[in-house]
Amino acid sequence: MLHIEGIKLIQGGMGVYVSNWRLARAVAMHRPGVTAGTVSGTALDVCYVRLLQLGDPGGHVERALRALDETFDAAVGRGILERYLIAGGKAPGTRFRSAPMHVARTLDGNRTVPEPSDASADVTLKLDDNTIELLIATGFAEVWLAKEGHDGKVFINFLHKIELPLIYVLYGAMLAGVDGVIVGAGNPGALPALSRMLAKHATVRHEISVLYRKPGEAFSLLFDPQQVAGGKFAARELAKPAFLAIVSLERLAQTLADSESTAPDGFIIEHHNAGGHNANPLGPPTKDSLGQPVYGAKDEPDIAAIRAIGKPFWMAGGYASKPKLEEALAAGANGVQIGTVFALCGESGMKPEYRSAILDALRAGVDDDDLVHTTTYSPTGFSFKVAQLPETLSDDEVFARRRRSCDIGMLQQVGFGEPDEHGKRTLFRRCPAGPINTFLKNRGHERNTEGRRCLCNGLLACVGLGQVHQVRGERGEEPAIVTLGNHLDGVRRLSRHGQTHYHVADVVADILGA
Numbered sequence: 001m002l003h004i005e006g007i008k009l010i011q012g013g014m015g016v017y018v019s020n021w022r023l024a025r026a027v028a029m030h031r032p033g034v035t036a037g038t039v040s041g042t043a044l045d046v047c048y049v050r051l052l053q054l055g056d057p058g059g060h061v062e063r064a065l066r067a068l069d070e071t072f073d074a075a076v077g078r079g080i081l082e083r084y085l086i087a088g089g090k091a092p093g094t095r096f097r098s099a100p101m102h103v104a105r106t107l108d109g110n111r112t113v114p115e116p117s118d119a120s121a122d123v124t125l126k127l128d129d130n131t132i133e134l135l136i137a138t139g140f141a142e143v144w145l146a147k148e149g150h151d152g153k154v155f156i157n158f159l160h161k162i163e164l165p166l167i168y169v170l171y172g173a174m175l176a177g178v179d180g181v182i183v184g185a186g187n188p189g190a191l192p193a194l195s196r197m198l199a200k201h202a203t204v205r206h207e208i209s210v211l212y213r214k215p216g217e218a219f220s221l222l223f224d225p226q227q228v229a230g231g232k233f234a235a236r237e238l239a240k241p242a243f244l245a246i247v248s249l250e251r252l253a254q255t256l257a258d259s260e261s262t263a264p265d266g267f268i269i270e271h272h273n274a275g276g277h278n279a280n281p282l283g284p285p286t287k288d289s290l291g292q293p294v295y296g297a298k299d300e301p302d303i304a305a306i307r308a309i310g311k312p313f314w315m316a317g318g319y320a321s322k323p324k325l326e327e328a329l330a331a332g333a334n335g336v337q338i339g340t341v342f343a344l345c346g347e348s349g350m351k352p353e354y355r356s357a358i359l360d361a362l363r364a365g366v367d368d369d370d371l372v373h374t375t376t377y378s379p380t381g382f383s384f385k386v387a388q389l390p391e392t393l394s395d396d397e398v399f400a401r402r403r404r405s406c407d408i409g410m411l412q413q414v415g416f417g418e419p420d421e422h423g424k425r426t427l428f429r430r431c432p433a434g435p436i437n438t439f440l441k442n443r444g445h446e447r448n449t450e451g452r453r454c455l456c457n458g459l460l461a462c463v464g465l466g467q468v469h470q471v472r473g474e475r476g477e478e479p480a481i482v483t484l485g486n487h488l489d490g491v492r493r494l495s496r497h498g499q500t501h502y503h504v505a506d507v508v509a510d511i512l513g514a
Contacts, residue, residue: 012339013157028152055089139172184246211415271317320490363498406434
């Protein structure tokens, strides 16, 4: 199990850069062997490109990218610095230069694919070389910074729904010696085997979802680590990280555990009151008076069945207290994963004004159920927790004022348009939160766009990396979206009901004891 069975407290991998290297490093250093820090692997390329354009405050990004080049005798980091670093930072009010979008093309660079000639067809896709290098470099840099100067455990968290960048960021994290990989928001079945192959720098194929494909067609990204940086990254052997799958119920855990080739090393059992994305309720969809999905008894995990699987597991969602840790341990868990209390501590990447707004709401006596709603905002179709804060995308008026755009594309769906007269089909990218006309043009249904918010831009704004945009002739920053779990007892206790800010050391002491 790669020496993580003794970890009792895993810090959650929250959002876009909320769980950044500073937070993960502080947690990992605090009680080595008992605590594990986690960095979020989502949109790291966008975050780093924007940090460089802000002048790289503190010089940490440059230091990490130079460490990549020095460790492997490469020039990848140098090229990224030359492309994006702005000495002293960009002028206030000017837009960020965009990181390259993740565009999958065929090996010959096309977006058209002919009709399959037989009952099955394997189609190989790729990203462009500069994009791959940026994804690898930023995965390395984030984990390298989190692990710098200590021997504590550092994990990286991915959303399986964001398929195109995953294997490249994972490889970069492994180059930096990441200790564990946590994957949720989808079935991560093939990823443990891929991580074993990447540890040997072997060529891998990562199957991806493509809408409107023909029966028997399979689409995959091809990645040969030997072809990056002149093969220099492959010069040293890598350790395979532990692999933990996030699941909500015992059935998926059992299915994954039964696989001989792709079984994870353990599980995070996440209750639906955790922040961010959640599994949708089982059965016919029903909503309460606020439009929130209604969960029932079928959505509660069978802990005895999970324990019987025989693999280590950690409980998540509402476990941010010492009594809840003891409850999890008594049920057979190795420990707990907690997110929200860490998201609101001083070391997290959340923009201070949103952290303060949440604490202000707690001080004013706002109930948990009024402060955090379970929404259908996410383009993924998963339920998504959102803090109800003024001037953010939780406000319907703010949402209505924002011009729909899809200029980052992390949650875009890849699919095929109708075949032309020659039988060729063109790959498209669409997002239910993007421009409605574009979504409809690409075979989408308007009902699937209703209320969908742009999580890419909103979550970047939550950590102070929001794009500058223009609405009705006025320039401003993209409105934020803030996600939290809807079990805030730990935050109330640590902040004295919103009266004071707190830090990682306070969280760890509160849950593990002095």
